[in-house]
Amino acid sequence: MAISDLELPTGVVARSDASAEAHADALALRVADALRQAIDNRGSATLVVSGGRSPVAFFDALAQQPLDWRQVLVSLADERWVPVNHASSNEALVRRHLLRGAASEAKFLGLYRVAGSLEQAAELADAAFAELPPIDVLVLGMGDDGHTASLFPDSPNLDQALRADCPRRVLPMQAPSQPAQRLTLTLPLLAGARLPLLAIQGQAKLATLAEALAPGEVASMPIRAFLHSPLEIYWCP
Numbered sequence: 001m002a003i004s005d006l007e008l009p010t011g012v013v014a015r016s017d018a019s020a021e022a023h024a025d026a027l028a029l030r031v032a033d034a035l036r037q038a039i040d041n042r043g044s045a046t047l048v049v050s051g052g053r054s055p056v057a058f059f060d061a062l063a064q065q066p067l068d069w070r071q072v073l074v075s076l077a078d079e080r081w082v083p084v085n086h087a088s089s090n091e092a093l094v095r096r097h098l099l100r101g102a103a104s105e106a107k108f109l110g111l112y113r114v115a116g117s118l119e120q121a122a123e124l125a126d127a128a129f130a131e132l133p134p135i136d137v138l139v140l141g142m143g144d145d146g147h148t149a150s151l152f153p154d155s156p157n158l159d160q161a162l163r164a165d166c167p168r169r170v171l172p173m174q175a176p177s178q179p180a181q182r183l184t185l186t187l188p189l190l191a192g193a194r195l196p197l198l199a200i201q202g203q204a205k206l207a208t209l210a211e212a213l214a215p216g217e218v219a220s221m222p223i224r225a226f227l228h229s230p231l232e233i234y235w236c237p
């Protein structure tokens with residue numbers, strides 16, 4: 001299957017690149033252009049990225065982009081509730097691959113908070129994220145189960161996190177894989193992004209996307225909440 005085989009909703013566009021390297025470079029160029037435009041228009045830019053295994057080459061490519069990084073605030077769509085020196089930490093990934101060289105001058109707002117429980121950590125992060133300016137660029141990933149950010153099917157709090165009027169910016173979530181305890185931004189914050197992008201790689205994720213594009217419950221595949229205009233999908237085999 002190729003991404004051009006999919007029937008996309010009006011206003012959703014998809015780009016296919018032949019290799020993972022070309023995919024990462026194209027995505028980095030698009031994100032850097034949008035951040036530059038935001039800085040030109042408003043003096044600063046807010047970039048929210050996802051974690052997991054997929055974004056490493058993209059982060060490496062984006063870190064090389066000529067930008068006034070001092071005007072960029074980088075943050076996360078979701079986090080595993082593990083200390084920032086843990087191998088599964090999304091913050092660690094961003095610090096290692098994106099916030100280096102000139103890009104180390106960017107500001108960073110992380111989700112992880114030290115607390116007695118996941119709920120308390122989410123409350124602390126929720127208060128901190130009141131300071132997050134409107135998101136200029138959001139780069140979502142997607143799991144093979146149709147989760148995005150840490151909006152996992154069957155997680156407690158999922159219905160609340162997906163409500164358009166959810167009063168919380170950050171909620172605790174449970175993943176079916178380790179580390180199970182997660183923190184996620186909720187739908188109203190994510191859906192407000194000026195430029196939402198979905199970056200996915202491989203046939204399995206393309207098949208998941210095809211399934212998510214078919215009619216069905218958002219709660220069973222939360223990526224469905226974002227499969228409408230405006231959205232740009234970046235894919236490579």
Ligand SMILES: O=C1O[C@H](COP(=O)(O)O)[C@@H](O)[C@H](O)[C@H]1O
Nearest residue numbers: 050051052053054141142143149
């Ligand atoms: O757990 C997560 O999963 C998704 C997809 O990750 P990947 O490893 O399949 O690339 C990711 O977008 C999310 O940020 C992450 O915490």
